Amino acid sequence: MSGAELARLIAAQVCLHATMAGIRLAAPLLALQQGHGAASVGVLIALFALTQVFLALPAGRYVDRHGLKRPMAMAVTAAFVGALLPLLWPAFPAMCVSALLTGGATGATVIALQRHVGRAAQGTA
Template sequence: MNRELIRLIIGQFFVHTCMTGTRLAAPLLALRDGHTPGAVGFLLSLFALTQVFLALPAGRYADRHGFMKPMLAAIALAFAGTAIGVAFPRFEVLCLSALLTGAGCGISIIALQRHAGRVAHEASELRQIFSWLSLGPAIANFLGPMVTGLIIDHSTGQAGNNLSYRIAFAVLAL
């Protein structure tokens, strides 16, 4: 596997970690602020909503512009989604954060899969590349929520205040 593909997988890993960490912090903050389980369920559904509507346009965009532009857009969306959580940790903003980080994650996956399919020259190489691609989201699904939870618990010594959530969103943005 070439260096470029490894870098791309690492980039996709960080975008996915950003989304999975936000997917833990946002509902915890909403519940802490007294929102109903129905509202929190709605919030969680927003992480996937943009992916539903952006899948085909993101694929077309990647076909027209290659890999780098969609990946940079994905990084910008994920960063913006977590950065607004730092600035405004309120339910309405968390909904926007869910939409943005979900969109960033979806776009990065589409762009990376398209690119990986084009760099493979034979079936065995394609299997190997997609095996490596599957590791990024799997590890991110573990590390994103775990690290976010630890940050919320231990960043200020008080898990119930907004500062601990702001610190978690800031770390995810980075």
């Protein structure tokens, strides 16, 4: 793996994580501003991790079958849609879907990158 390729992968992970973190910060504030209670906001925050919990094993199997590019493209698409959705429709259901999409995209990206970098590593440390 070349240095440029590794830098692109790191930049992609940073951007996807920043998308999820930004939504994770903004969505609860928007929900509170719209008058939703603390329980609703707690559920919203929990949704960021929920997709990762249920997606971990299937995502790992998918990455094993298809390599890096297809899962990364799917994760970028999911994060993009997840970031765009509450912008176009600033309602609580859209924020919940956004949390699921951006959280899942981040988790799937980590799985894909760990597999790819682990297989590309040469030598022992």
